Amino acid sequence: MAKIEIYTTPWCGYCARAKALLEKKGAAYEETDVMEDAGKRGEMRERSRRTTVPQIFINGQHVGGSDELAALEQAGKLDALLAQPG
Template sequence: MAKVEMYATRVCPYCSMAEALLRFKGVAPDKTLVDGDTEERARMRERAGGRHTVPQIFINGRHIGGFDELKALDSAGGLDPLLEQASEG
């Protein structure tokens, strides 16, 4: 099973929708809350190539993007194969 990481905030409808989609796919993301945590938010921004909005989603270390990108990946049939890949770490 893939390792799925998601940076989120407590009150974020896109974070909730991303988590719901991932859970529907049978994956519980490793969620890091960045509300008021400037160090974690800075780490997220660095990993996400400067993006500062939430959610920011990573599958096996690969940056997917936010909810819109996750949904587009799923619609194109690319999400399931990524989630089926085993994590190397």
Template structure:
């Protein structure tokens, strides 16, 4: 199974949706909460070149945010990425 990492915020509905999708597939993920943690948010921005949460990686692939994760699911590509 692929390693999944997600930068998130407790109050972000898009983070909740993304985590729920991953959980519904039985995928374990590392969650890095950036709420009130400027150093972790800066780390996320440096890696993703984006300021919004969630930011999701599957192995070394930066998937993007919630919309991109769901687009992969709709296209039937998410399961194969997660299985790698």
């Protein structure tokens, strides 16, 4: 199974949507709350070059946010990414 990392904040609807899709797929993920951790937020910005949450990485590859994750699912490409060993 793939190694999935997701940077989130509490009360973020897009974060909840992305996590729900991953859970529906049976995919385990590592969640990092960046709400009150400036160091982790800086890490997220450096890795993704973005400031918004969620930011999702699959096997170290940045796939984007909730909309990009949903687009991968709609295109039929998410299952293949999730099946790759991490």
